[in-house]
Amino acid sequence: MNKKVLEDEIEVRIRFNEVDSMGIVWHGSYAQYFEDAREAFGRKYDLGYMRMFSEGFYTPLVDLKFSFIQPLTYGDKVKVKITFIETDAAKIIFDYEIRTISDNELRTRGRSVQVFLDKNYSLQWFKPPFFEEWKKKNA
């Protein structure tokens, strides 16, 4: 039995000031593109920062990884695809792919891992109940 794939996709237009003096997008800007996708996913599936905060949790990133396959330049229009990766751990894992819209060429891949902290910044070793339910509902 296949699980439903949870994913979302946003469009991003590369801004003038995201391009550095080598004429390509500065690598630090991709953290923003990934976060934009994560926020869109959060709105679509009700798993945003505000929801999690209201449930009593911070969900900071603990791992973040980028592979820059082909650089992006000013004016490029790209789509960022974000996919929820199933895990039994008390973690939220997403994979990312950035492709140019014109030719669907893969430019960047990445992965982020988030954990759950309570309001005292204590790491949660078990999945919070609301997240268990969210997973069941969306499985």
Added chain:
Amino acid sequence: MNKKVLEDEIEVRIRFNEVDSMGIVWHGSYAQYFEDAREAFGRKYDLGYMRMFSEGFYTPLVDLKFSFIQPLTYGDKVKVKITFIETDAAKIIFDYEIRTISDNELRTRGRSVQVFLDKNYSLQWFKPPFFEEWKKKNA
């Protein structure tokens, strides 16, 4: 009788990613240079965000103005001078000057105006007592 001038100065090295594809510092980066100077001033004279927050106030900017006289480029080393501007209003006003260290040439000027909000985000029309005392002490 002259008042004491309250001022501070920091050194900033222009970073690679603050330079855009025209080869000059992106204008948005100057907000950061000014804030760096403001934070240094806050540490020097005990008027930082944390102090004000612990006194019960947010102090967001309400006005911010930049004059870009000569652009800065990658690797420039500059000093940012910040000067406290006296006013009777319930405001914190600073003037800024950015000069290259090598030749003391003026590159940028600016001004910021902050107000006092209480923890309910209500604008304070009168100077908070702690700020009155701070001004007396530093006059």
Added chain:
Amino acid sequence: MNKKVLEDEIEVRIRFNEVDSMGIVWHGSYAQYFEDAREAFGRKYDLGYMRMFSEGFYTPLVDLKFSFIQPLTYGDKVKVKITFIETDAAKIIFDYEIRTISDNELRTRGRSVQVFLDKNYSLQWFKPPFFEEWKKKNA
């Protein structure tokens, strides 16, 4: 005889990381919102960075001014209106207004002034011919 008003409007959703620890949008982020509007205007009226660069000119900002009337917070959806301001000088002047979409409340105003530099970074005291034509065409 009235001149045509040249303007454009974009929608912006406030991002998680644009909000600081006071819970409001960091003032430095507004430079980006204004630039987003300026780039949209440039695309709509063919006056973007690339066009100007291909005509032989850089157009850096020399003045930039913000009035923060009411702060923005995470999740706010706003529209940024940009209006071209007529001047006889060899300058490009824009006014900006940011309003919340839900209630059309004015949150921020601003103005930017750009000049023309040639590829040797020399300031142009007279309007470049392509800009004269652009103005005539769009008047």
Added chain:
Amino acid sequence: MNKKVLEDEIEVRIRFNEVDSMGIVWHGSYAQYFEDAREAFGRKYDLGYMRMFSEGFYTPLVDLKFSFIQPLTYGDKVKVKITFIETDAAKIIFDYEIRTISDNELRTRGRSVQVFLDKNYSLQWFKPPFFEEWKKKNA
């Protein structure tokens, strides 16, 4: 025979606007801390962007990885250690460690991998001669 370890260390003070509304440093800011260390390393060992550009090469990142062990908060003073990692490939690899200055606690680790592109953005499969010499000189 041991190789000389090439490394450098910078101090960074966490800025107000690098902290998000969860009260911790936004993950995207670490790309900047790593780059600050890389630029310092470049100045110390003459392997900066300008040097490489004058030799005819861009050196964009192709991989970038962060492990966030403990979050940083406003006012933290940290040191960022950067270490050059030997490889036979036509790549520049650095490891990073961020520790709080007060107690030397490890907060963040990371790695970056850069490649060589010529001025036509073509990937170089072999180490450019200037880089071979640089390695010999610094071995």
